[in-house]
């Protein structure tokens with residue numbers, strides 16, 4: 001791997017090296033066709049095969065049953081904040097949201113344009129340093145659905161156990177999809193922007209239970225209706241071909257690595273290395289409460305903003321990139337998604353110890 005540094009960026013984020021080199025080759029000449037993947041018709045046999053294989057691999061890796069549709073959409077995860085209530089909240093209906101960070105807040109703001117929104121729980125007063133447990137909130141019986149964010153990318157918190165409810169369960173899994181095993185059957189809809197843990201920016205995966213496709217009010221525009229895309233296998237209009245293709249390569253890589261279960265184990269090991277370093281130091285302080293800690297994003301602080309700036313500067317000089325924390329909480333953040341190598345976490349921890357010795 002020539003010239004590669006350790007990329008701790010929260011998203012777009014690091015991708016497997018073999019995926020990047022394959023994509024680089026295929027951009028110029030795909031399957032020895034003499035044309036590049038991004039020059040081909042989305043209706044060509046070659047591209048349709050790419051799209052079908054990508055969906056099949058996702059279904060296999062996530063054990064998605066046949067009564068769910070898998071959609072590859074544009075507009076980023078943020079477009080789903082509006083599309084979900086547009087499609088699933090009828091006029092005058094209500095929904096329940098759990099507010100655990102910036103991304104749930106943005107989703108709540110959009111949903112309020114379409115219906116009555118009950119925020120049943122918020123950890124905002126605690127700077128979103130934890131997620132709720134079952135029993136910490138009540139879901140309004142009138143609600144159509146319960147919405148939550150499974151991993152809070154900015155604050156480094158993650159639901160260990162998903163909320164249980166007899167309502168349609170909806171989750172934004174943008175920053176932890178494919179990082180751990182879970183049963184999708186209690187869910188009505190799960191979505192994720194690809195650029196954190198699944199591929200490049202440009203495609204958002206939506207997994208929706210088939211019966212929910214029929215609920216969309218008549219005045220919702222064609223492109224914003226899930227059924228439009230479900231009926232045409234995400235090819236109602238030109239899909240984000242390149243992004244879908246790279247997601248496909250990432251899924252192949254994931255299968256080769258042993259699938260989601262093997263990835264989950266590796267993610268636990270990687271996060272433990274960093275959390276142990278934080279816990280065994282009086283110099284570094286984690287943001288998230290222990291029982292809400294994310295395996296994907298690990299925000300932490302140093303004793304002063306000056307030391308944080310110095311830390312990031314020296315880390316960058318040593319080839320650790322993307323460690324600056326989100327502006328909303330400052331400090332540092334290490335994002336260690338599936339494709340981030342364990343050896344990079346070990347090297348960061350060694351750097352942290354050295355920095356503490358010199359500055360503590």
Ligand SMILES: *Cc1c(COP(=O)(O)O)cnc(C)c1O
Nearest residue numbers: 076077078103153172174175193
């Ligand atoms: C990054 C992120 C988003 C926003 O994604 P876009 O594709 O930029 O709209 C939404 N939710 C979560 C959990 C994220 O991490």
